[in-house]
Amino acid sequence: MANKTPGEVKLSDPLSGVARKKRKFLLGSSILGITIVKAGFVPTKISALGIEFAKADQNSLLSVLGIIILYFLIAFLIYAASDIITWHGSFFRSLKASMVDRWKSEAEKDPVMEMSDYIDDFLKRPFSVRFVLRLTSPVSLLRAIFEFLLPIIVGIYAIIIIWSA
Secondary structure, three states: OOOOOOHHHHHHHOOOOHHHHHHHHHHHHHHHHHHHHOOOOOOOOEEOOOEEEOOHHHEEEEEEHHHHHHHHHHHHHHHHHHHHHHHHHHHHHHHHHHHHHHHHHHHHHHHOHHHHHHHHHHHHHHHHHHHHHHHHHHHHHHHHHHHHHHHHHHHHHHHHHHHHH
């Protein structure tokens, strides 16, 4: 990641393969649980196995599903937290390296360059380049919400409605 710009790191995939699998299982089991409760799809019997569920058994089945969702929620939180820390560290290492390289390059050209010169240099770039550079933070925030926050909210919601059913 040392060769990537801070913007590239910020927009790169923050989740590892393991965290992405936990996210998928969390969302899948949560949607299954929400669908079962909201649509009333709690099975009363499994005729292929000759099993019939009483009301208490149906509640037990929902409780087990809630525990499964809780497990995937905790697993996702653990792996995602690790990935966020790694991703965040990569971003700041990249930012630091980029700043050091820029300062060294500018110091070789003009040792007394001031901050206003950096601002002027940025403003000389075409509008499209400045616009794209400014989009990295909002896009990164939206992706973080979608990748991390949404599965957590869906998982918590599923657990709440399953255990209160």
